[in-house]
Amino acid sequence: MLDSIPARPATVLVVDDDADIRDLIIGQLHQENYRLLAAASLADLRRTLKEEAVDLIVLDLNLPDGDGLMLCRELRAEGTEVQIIMVTARGSAIDRVLGLELGADDYLTKPFEPRELLVRIRNLLRRGRNEPAARPAAARFTRFGPWRLDLQQRRLVAPDDSLVMLSSAEFRLLSRFIEEPNVVLSRETLVPERRATAAFDRSIDLQVSRLRQKLATVPGGDELILTVRGEGYVLASAVEQL
Template sequence: MKILLVEDDKQVADALSEALRDRNYVVETAQDGTEGLELAKTFTYDLIILDLILPKLDGITVCQQLRSSGNRTLILMLTGKDTSDDRVLGLDVGADDYVVKPFDLKELLARIRALLRRQETTLPPILEWERLRFDPNHYEVKYNEQLLQLTPKEYALLELLLRSNSRILSRRAILDNLWEFEDPPEEETVKAHVRGLRSKLKNAGAPANFIENIYGVGYRLNPNV
């Protein structure tokens, strides 16, 4: 899951980013509304955490512009203002939830999980491909009923491939989805993670080409295995 955090308070941004990364979210940050809006329009995120009071462009305006352009990404608004008018305004312009500072971190993380579950209500709880079973609720992957021990990045890569449903993903697309914009690795890193994931799948009995390499294009789960 990839989250955009738009927050100008560095202490809040650093603490929240660290907590989210500890829970295997990919987090990108912006320190003003203009930068946040540009990132939100350029890249795909599962959730945007958006402060209300921001330099250059406030959170209400950012939210309005995203919604008016057809962007339906989940938005959780943060603010130090605790009045019903502010909450109503944030929700009226298209925010999906609203949390007041100072917030309890455990409660905020629970609200984030709830929003992301809402996004996934139309998706099957168990993802399957051939003899592979992927349970996103329990971070469990099995092939032929054999449990696979995956790294967080291998797990995220496999989930991305499963949700792409045989659509070919370029290395750049995989980097954009699984790593942070500010410090992405080289594309060869994707190749290394694919190789590691293939090895673990093969050891569990999957065909060597379970993850198919379309030369010069990218990767997908092989529809013909």
Template sequence: MATILIAEDDAHIRELISEHMQSAGFITVEAGDGVEALDIVQNSEIDLIILDIMMPQMDGWELCKEIRSRGRDMPILMLTAKGETGQKVKGFQLGTDDYLTKPFDPAELVLRVKALLKRYRIAFSQLVQLGGIVLNRLTYKVMRGEEELTLPLKEFELLFKLACHPGQIFTREQLIVHIWGMAYEGDDRTVDVHIKRLRERFADESNGFRIETARGLGYRVVSQP
């Protein structure tokens, strides 16, 4: 049973979210500010965080940044009254996985939480199916039916990362960190080059997926019939 941390300074909203999460079968832990939330993350087993941007002592931006800088790899859903694209971009750049604007439908929030947890469970697998291909992280092989495909290492890692989180948008900066590492000093446009090559390799619709560009945000992989 997954444990959800709700970091929100409004007690009524915390209670509302907690009630719906518990009704969906989750365990909930609550924090009224970012400092308290960070302490809980560091000292407890948390599976997912729902956090508000505007919190006292440490806001949602800083909390998200601190969690990611300390190597904690758990899904983060940002909850805020601000719905502008610029806010979403900033959230994704800091490591947020999803974004929901207030006022929100509690039922939608529950569905998004379930979807995020499912994505992260897939992410810990070493074998991922994407449309008509299967990627094996242990052998770095790509199988399309009985056909074995060979990809350069970085192309494989990039496709594997996107495939582990279908539908999730990754910024260029996030992909650089995940695939090339924090010490990479090259142009982040190298991501565009690798994406272009992957699109060319898997241009046939029979592969069952496509890599989409989310304008102003980044890239995501989606299945197609």
């Protein structure tokens, strides 16, 4: 009998122009048995992504050759599915929501507790490895209310076939609603990787609000996602696979 092949260790790329911070993060991650890479700039990051299969990026926003926010948006536009945790000294809710809308999977403000970063990395990598394989072409679209969701291109299709683009965070959020329509979902259920802080994380509410705004651009779309006070949110619609 052949021995089973063990899963390869996850590859984590730490991007920060401060060598002390890079070394601190890498030192904390060594105990997790990850394969660790480092970069000091956006140019280093792009070069590494061309040469290596990276599972998760710990990305500082303020880099000497550009803004990590714009780099995140570019990676998502290119179809890169690598998990991204943004780490920054910017602590406002607007910056957090902007980072998540541009495709980050999580957002951590400096200074942070190293153990919190470890937990968030574990949760994201676990989620990424546990996500089901992409649906077959026969189930490319899901219909709910007046909208269709293109599961391959990750965009909304209106009744007149016009397109509305979704950020990575919006697509994940809407996909979670579609998995359990007409069921009240708590913040912890909607964003499980931030379960520890979801109860008081207002950025989740802002993400839902922005998704609602996009759905409300066609008649009948303004009442699809409802708030259940004290419990969470619900997609009030039947869902049909096309």
